[in-house]
Amino acid sequence: MRNWTGAAVVAVAIMSVTVRAGEFVWLEGESGRANVKVNNAGWGNAQFLSEGKWMHVSFDADKVVDEVKADAVVVQYPFAIKKTGGYEVWSRIGFEFARSPFEYRIDGDPWKAISPDELTTDLMEIAFFCEVAWLHMGDAELAAGQHMLEIRLPKTEDKDGKPQRILYACDAICLHEGPFHPHSKYKPNEPGRDAKDEEAGKNVFQLPDAPAGERSSISLKGLWEATRDDEQMPGEVAEPIKMLPEAMFFHAIKVPSDKNVSRPDLLFAHRLWYRTKVHVPATLAGRSFLLDFPQNSLNTTVFVNGVYCGFEKNPFCHFQIDVTKGVEPGQVNEIWVGIRDAWYGRTADPDRPLKLRRTFNTPLKFFHDGFQDLDYPIWNSPQSGILCTPRFIAAGGIYASDVFVKPLVDKQQLEAEVTLTNGMGRDASGQIRWEAVDDATGRVEQAFSTKSFTLDAGKTQTIILNSGWDNPRLWWPDTPNLYRLRTIVVVDGKAVDTKETTFGYRQWKIEGRKFTLNGVVWHLWADLIGDTGTTPESYVEAYRRANVRLMRYATAGQAGGNTTWQGLEPPEALDFMDRNGLVVRRN
Template sequence: MQLLRSIVFSLLAATSVAVPRGDDSRHQAIQPRSANAKYALKEPPLTTPWTDKVGTDPWPEYPRPQMQRSQWQNLNGIWQYRNASSLAEAQNPPFGQDLGQEVLIPSCLESGISGIQGNYHLYSWFSNSFKVPANWNGQQILLNFGAVDYEATVFVNGKQAGFNRGGYFRFTVDVTQFVKPGQQNELLVFVHDPTDSEDYVIPIGKQTHHPSHIFYTPCSGIWQTVWLEAAPANYITQLDLDANMNGQVNVTVHTSAANTTTNVQVIVHDNGDVVATHRGPSNQPFQFNVESPKLWSPDSPKLYNVTVKMGKDQVQSYTGFRTISKGTVNGVVRPLLNGEFIFMFGTLDQGFWPDGIYLPPTKEAMVYDLKMLKNLGFNTVRKHIKVEPQLFYQACDELGLLVIQDMPSLRPLQSRRLSDCTTQTILPDAAQQVEFGRQLEVLVNQHKSFPSIATWVVYNEGWGQITSYYPEFELTDRVKQLDPTRLVDSTTGWFDHGAGDFSDNHHYANPQCGSPFYSTDSSPYDDTRIGLQGEFGGLGNNVSIEHLWNVQAAINTINQTYELDQTIEIWNYRSHIMLAELEDQVKRFSCSGGIWTQTTDVEGEVNGLMTYDRRLARVDEAQWKADIQALYDAAAARGNATMSTH
């Protein structure tokens, strides 16, 4: 197999948003006890250019960019780890004990970066210790987790302090009553991550204990940043910001004293200059206006810094002025950005890494993928049945990439064998469906202030979607009630019963976008909704072993790729044909956007713009830029007309 030449991209510089850096005591915060097995990076089946840059001080950036406090300590670094045997162990915590192994936090236990790189981590213990700075005395001490997969029980100094369920979402534990000022405090976390074991039906996306082709190595444990911060007795718990094209800023400041109302001050800055100041009540929505704002778009991703003050609490945030809607243009229902038809073209972005699995090795690595897409001319990224660290969405805000955000799927495409020897598709029961709906709400509430997010996706290709009735209608209504400022793609591909804003077709390899033809595994175009090619392409090109996930079971599935092109030249030729066909459908029919599969290879899939290690780019850069621009030009020719908004 030939070794393909690498194409080096010129990367775009992101527009930065001023953020507080925190105090300098973060290194003193972590004082782990001695463990028998010292931390060492394990060699994964494939590395990236950033694998060796991880070190033992990973992800030092403030992890919650839209609600930042100045007094904080990053607890990332070397912790202790021990495997547990059952859920019952949570009732007998190993307080004051050496857990035996060192592990890097944040990380997936299945990754080389973790120093563990194991399998079937159903139950796990993690421990560390921290000391609270003296100048935090008298304040609330908040312990934050970016994400723990899947259930986390948190203990501080021998007492249970909190519990969280959901592997993709941040949570905060107020540990004030458990902390000993001026002393080392023991932090112990029990994690239960069933993934797709036994009868568990939970949001897992593409994680599986049995990786094969389009389903991948799972992620267990504390896989996003852990940090402490100080706040007053009544503190801000969530900040909802939406700024539209007319200059209206919609704000809700949620607080720990949820049943009281406190005066809140919001200050909007543009390059250090105050452009608006407004006061309103906490725990209630309020609005104010900014005159003649510069609008956010992929072509001009303008952001404004925002300061929110409430009593003794103060947080830093940012927003972008833009309006996402739909309307009829020349008789076709279209997605609109700031009142104009925008052709949304992006990639299926899986967010997997050979060295970190679910977590990129560094922020630089994560942003590299996004800059590559932006450089080629993509204006959209579909975050595929996964939720990223919040710094990912900040990078999309800064670069100008619209985000189609999927809800992670429930246990996709699996079946169980019944006692009568028949098989049954695994779907959620009533309680599991309720939990899916709850976590969908958490997804929306935690991410609805990022300007780049344009669309929420409820179901992907029927995975975990009940078909005896149509839950997508109720879930779509719920999402729109939580966030009326965005579009909802209720079912991307497969079982479309008419819910939501999109008529979304998946077809490999060629597109069927807003067209009068379709395949039986999808649905016909519904002209009352936006025509979207939610997935297409998937063209494969095998590479030499140094760029492959070096696991034989994965290599054995490469021939399951939709189409394999024998040379890089043929891969680009076939890509050009697919993009030209999509362009023709934009000109002739009602196509309003497309999602190319995919950003990178993943394990046994070799259909990425780049290989899994990000060292080899398949794309002919000039050709791809021209083909993508042709899509935008074709859409513009269809969109220069009067319109009516919906």
């Protein structure tokens, strides 16, 4: 494993490693010779199994005495080694934590015990509470020639002396000279890549150029690559991913998507890395660069070109990460996004690290059940990965990283909290120009007095803007007038950054036991709308037809079953509601 500390990361730490297969022997699980009747078959996600099937050994407790005549189930695998050397011995076995204890040996050596609690890697779901994963059983020095590997499942008894069931499955065994890197059902000399994987690996997003003072951005919707980064023993959840696998096996994944749905083979990949590339024009040198994520889950670590850029611990929130220090204008930049998934949202206990680890094979359906022991808001929301379309943004050297607009209707004022970030590499002074633009016509309706600022290099500062506004058009549900607050950052007399934030001039207040909208008592009665159809427009029709004044907005992270609302991602959905006069409450 490679490690990094703080923000200084050696670039090679996250470059993909080409895995070169050493000498190896691959044994299909179902090729073994057993002293009992076994089931060589595949079911459920049989496509995840090598050659579509495995050896399944299962005897109920009341059948063990009659059906297992010897003192143990024994399976033999004869094999030949071409090259003398040290070999790792791995088995792709089934039934995480539920399998029977077993032993293995090679060439009559002493038996080595393997308990049901031995930790595996590369876990995949075959069926409900039926998994397959790779287990490092041990190491062996082997001479060239013929050998015999044996698996032994002894009969066991419970504390009352009654026979216990025997449960075991084996998909494949791999003896590999030197380190073996598990990769699903694939042999060490098989890349396991298809045409989509190759397409994803070649995909490069092109950030457009932009005039000085204006922003450039590009949607990163499309094919990315993803690779597992399994963690045998979970560490601290609310911190960046610090360790990266020696070997990475990248495959295509659609962004945005719930990886549990778009890539069922990654359902039990609870840590993974997404990768894509963005070309940044050389003309944008001196800018700040941002990655904007409307919604990820569970948490997110970001590297660019081998440089650690930031971390967001919260799921299902809209956030930006400044990636300026990693971006190289004039080149193709490699973006890595590390994700811990929803399974990490269950309660962890530092004194009992296996508490969280033993949930890693829990089927998806349990996220929807009651009585969950959770640290994060993932009940009924197991969606995981990059769930909404990210954007790559070029902003100014000093830029408005956040603008929070606060219409003060009762005072006939407009207030805004503007957070500035200085990425110029030097201390700077300047002004913020701000103006309200009519969203329908694009005309500036109100220009406000400028505000000066001084900001040290690398620092962030929130500046309060406030000004009177005599006659703005109010936002009402039946007349949803909208504006855009345009904030222009000026340094040395030149505009370096422009940001526009859509808003309605309205003010919600709680006065005693009453809600008011723009000073008018607003009764928020029933949000039981009935059949809303499948489109945003059909929802509006149902909302009007039901004569309600409130709607419930439930998506992933709010106990909703979808990352979109009527087909719209959260930013577009909220904008649609604003433009159509829908009053919204979060679930």
